[in-house]
Amino acid sequence: METFLPDWSSGENGHLSMRSGINPIAALCRNCSPARKRQGRPANGLDRQSIGDIKQRQMSVPAGTDITTEGERGGGVYTVCEGWAFRYWRLRSGARQILDVLVPGDTAGLGGALLGASRSSVQALTSATICMLNGRQLTGLIKSNPSFALGVLRMQLQEERRIDARLVMLGRMGAEERVAYFMVETHDRLRRCGLANTTSCPFPLRRADLADVVGLSKVHVMRALRELRSQELVEINGRELFIPDIVRLADHAGYLLA
Amino acid sequence: METFLPDWSSGENGHLSMRSGINPIAALCRNCSPARKRQGRPANGLDRQSIGDIKQRQMSVPAGTDITTEGERGGGVYTVCEGWAFRYWRLRSGARQILDVLVPGDTAGLGGALLGASRSSVQALTSATICMLNGRQLTGLIKSNPSFALGVLRMQLQEERRIDARLVMLGRMGAEERVAYFMVETHDRLRRCGLANTTSCPFPLRRADLADVVGLSKVHVMRALRELRSQELVEINGRELFIPDIVRLADHAGYLLA
DNA sequence: CGTAATCTTGACCAACGTCAATGTTCGTGG
DNA sequence: CCACGAACATTGACGTTGGTCAAGATTACG
Numbered sequence: 001m002e003t004f005l006p007d008w009s010s011g012e013n014g015h016l017s018m019r020s021g022i023n024p025i026a027a028l029c030r031n032c033s034p035a036r037k038r039q040g041r042p043a044n045g046l047d048r049q050s051i052g053d054i055k056q057r058q059m060s061v062p063a064g065t066d067i068t069t070e071g072e073r074g075g076g077v078y079t080v081c082e083g084w085a086f087r088y089w090r091l092r093s094g095a096r097q098i099l100d101v102l103v104p105g106d107t108a109g110l111g112g113a114l115l116g117a118s119r120s121s122v123q124a125l126t127s128a129t130i131c132m133l134n135g136r137q138l139t140g141l142i143k144s145n146p147s148f149a150l151g152v153l154r155m156q157l158q159e160e161r162r163i164d165a166r167l168v169m170l171g172r173m174g175a176e177e178r179v180a181y182f183m184v185e186t187h188d189r190l191r192r193c194g195l196a197n198t199t200s201c202p203f204p205l206r207r208a209d210l211a212d213v214v215g216l217s218k219v220h221v222m223r224a225l226r227e228l229r230s231q232e233l234v235e236i237n238g239r240e241l242f243i244p245d246i247v248r249l250a251d252h253a254g255y256l257l258a
Numbered sequence: 259m260e261t262f263l264p265d266w267s268s269g270e271n272g273h274l275s276m277r278s279g280i281n282p283i284a285a286l287c288r289n290c291s292p293a294r295k296r297q298g299r300p301a302n303g304l305d306r307q308s309i310g311d312i313k314q315r316q317m318s319v320p321a322g323t324d325i326t327t328e329g330e331r332g333g334g335v336y337t338v339c340e341g342w343a344f345r346y347w348r349l350r351s352g353a354r355q356i357l358d359v360l361v362p363g364d365t366a367g368l369g370g371a372l373l374g375a376s377r378s379s380v381q382a383l384t385s386a387t388i389c390m391l392n393g394r395q396l397t398g399l400i401k402s403n404p405s406f407a408l409g410v411l412r413m414q415l416q417e418e419r420r421i422d423a424r425l426v427m428l429g430r431m432g433a434e435e436r437v438a439y440f441m442v443e444t445h446d447r448l449r450r451c452g453l454a455n456t457t458s459c460p461f462p463l464r465r466a467d468l469a470d471v472v473g474l475s476k477v478h479v480m481r482a483l484r485e486l487r488s489q490e491l492v493e494i495n496g497r498e499l500f501i502p503d504i505v506r507l508a509d510h511a512g513y514l515l516a
Numbered sequence: 517c518g519t520a521a522t523c524t525t526g527a528c529c530a531a532c533g534t535c536a537a538t539g540t541t542c543g544t545g546g
Numbered sequence: 547c548c549a550c551g552a553a554c555a556t557t558g559a560c561g562t563t564g565g566t567c568a569a570g571a572t573t574a575c576g
Contacts, residue, residue, distance in 0.1 A: 170428035171473030215429030
């Protein structure tokens with residue numbers, strides 16, 4: 001059977017399997033992500049010395065903080081160490097579209113650093129600690145270290161796949177499928193970096209946030225949620241998401257396991 | 259009614275231009291893009307010798323040809339030299355979402371080459387000539403040439419920006435805005451590479467294709483189109499798109515002209 | 517205990533999809 | 547040149563999905 005979701009496990013040798021393993025930028029961060037360090041993949045043949053010069057700063061911010069704002073020039077590159085964040089766009093009308101949710105190990109701001117002013121803003125969804133890298137220096141590292149550059153490119157391409165799937169979701173799926181889809185994707189991402197167990201995961205998004213991810217109104221998200229709950233496919237309890245049967249939910253969202 | 263049919267398969271109109279300046283992969287293609295050669299921008303300090311080894315093949319295909327199919331492994335990297343193509347996904351239901359339209363100078367298949375089997379398919383929209391590069395060799399070039407790698411990464415990030423905007427379109431815009439948005443974006447891209455003049459550009463998409471880009475039904479696209487036409491914002495004649503006042507249309511669509 | 521934020525629901529309305537019929541364009545063979 | 551059929555464009559009628567408004571319930575927190 002065919003599937004239209006990205007194949008997150010596409011590294012059959014395992015070398016792409018851990019999400020953290022494919023983010024060489026997160027690997028630069030010395031202080032954050034102890035869980036990730038346990039996995040201990042040096043990833044890019046970077047020794048302490050070569051990355052020692054990269055200026056980095058860490059900051060802890062409360063939920064709701066804007067980490068970057070649209071239009072900032074030559075900004076830094078941000079990696080989420082702990083907590084959640086999201087990248088979003090605001091329309092003239094005031095409407096908001098959440099482009100991507102960032103979980104620990106995810107990086108944002110590359111576009112701003114390499115291309116000039118970024119179009120999207122990043123906001124902390126929970127209280128979070130963020131590792132900031134100097135954009136100019138990171139560019140230098142990419143220029144001087146081909147294998148690092150390749151790693152960054154791979155990460156970016158992986159990202160693109162997820163976004164492609166998101167386009168399909170927004171363009172061609174109904175409300176219930178969208179919500180189910182986002183939940184499967186999120187659970188899967190978290191599970192891959194050890195932040196979720198089989199049947200549940202943290203889920204700090206409010207209904208309004210969820211609505212702005214899946215392109216629906218808050219009220220209609222409620223309807224979809226009620227329906228999914230009544231079929232015992234998902235259950236949100238406070239800020240935790242329960243998925244009794246991930247396979248069944250995945251199927252409901254159009255995702256079929258290989 | 260008389261229609262002016264642009265020549266897709268040959269002539270000045272269909273060739274690469276400065277747009278390839280930001281696409282280092284297109285710059286590798288020796289045979290296509292005479293316009294770019296005229297400008298003589300070496301882009302990545304690549305001399306003939308270093309790229310001489312890259313195996314490349316050119317092919318001309320009629321409209322409707324599938325250039326790559328979902329799931330292909332270790333595929334090549336494809337650059338559109340002349341004509342149009344599009345990247346798309348098909349759902350179990352049979353529905354199709356067009357992820358991106360490829361105009362001369364655009365590249366697809368990087369994900370497949372660097373990450374393994376690609377999820378999206380590519381199909382020729384018009385008769386087209388495609389330049390195919392060997393994925394493995396291209397990976398080698400990226401590894402060995404940091405500045406080339408940086409260029410590819412930059413291109414990819416540029417791409418991501420466009421896709422982000424597409425997410426906003428699908429998630430938060432109404433039918434009329436979506437159609438208007440896509441038209442402004444397309445015209446803008448074409449204008450940037452000299453393939454459009456101020457008030458018109460080629461537009462080979464059928465109504466059904468347009469619908470699958472903007473995530474609407476064919477019939478509803480018609481309604482949006484009728485409304486836009488009645489406001490004298492756009493006019494489609496055969497396979498050419500007329501935009502009397504691009505600024506007004508951009509404003510209508512919330513598109514930021516650079 | 518009180519206030520604000522969030523959740524949840526029903527009632528109603530607008531936007532969008534589906535079906536089906538008709539017109540139009542275009543290529544092909546006579 | 548014309549006849550014909552296939553693919554595409556266009557439109558109306560009608561059903562469904564999703565948005566908006568508003569109200570009450572629940573939770574978080576000082």
